[in-house]
Amino acid sequence: MALSLGFRRRRFVVRPLEAVDSAALSALHAEDFARPWTEDEFEALLSQDTVFGFAAVAEGVPDAPPWGFVLARSAAGEAEILTITVSRSCRRRGIGHALMDAVLRTLHAGRVEALFLEVDENNAPAVALYRRLGFREVGRRPGYYAHAAGRTHALVMRRDLG
């Protein structure tokens, strides 16, 4: 069931991801990630029982390309965020927060104990979003991300769900 959410401009709904979304997810992923995942990679991930996610789409236009999505994996009482992205033109409208909230609610209902993620320490928008959602830093991977200007550390963050 899709959840309708209002925001300053147009409205969006959050609905579960399906394998048929794979091409659109790959296109959106390419907006921000240096090595975008292919349509086949998304399809393979979404075919796994442990992988699930949500898309934010314009209300009343369910077949339009998503404005954002999140993909997560849950196994053995713990879960991780595999990726999350919101289209550049749709940021700062609560979509990222709503997508993460949908994941947290799903995991809470499934009695999962903790959600983990990795984020570039210099990715201020994402770090701010995660801190706001109650994630705390539990580790650091030095030089994990390679950029043209050099390497940056990954923060490992955890959100308890108990």
Ligand SMILES: CC(C)(COP(=O)(O)OP(=O)(O)OC[C@H]1O[C@@H](n2cnc3c(N)ncnc32)[C@H](O)[C@@H]1OP(=O)(O)O)[C@@H](O)C(=O)NCCC(=O)NCCS
């Ligand atoms: C991180 C990302 C998903 C956030 O999505 P979003 O829809 O813009 O986030 P929201 O509008 O839901 O923001 C929720 C909160 O996060 C924080 N936040 C989001 N963007 C921020 C920014 N640019 N600067 C500071 N804080 C920010 C704020 O606390 C914000 O609440 P507020 O708007 O009431 O102040 C988005 O910036 C994105 O897609 N980035 C590129 C991909 C990426 O980096 N993914 C994460 C990889 S780990």
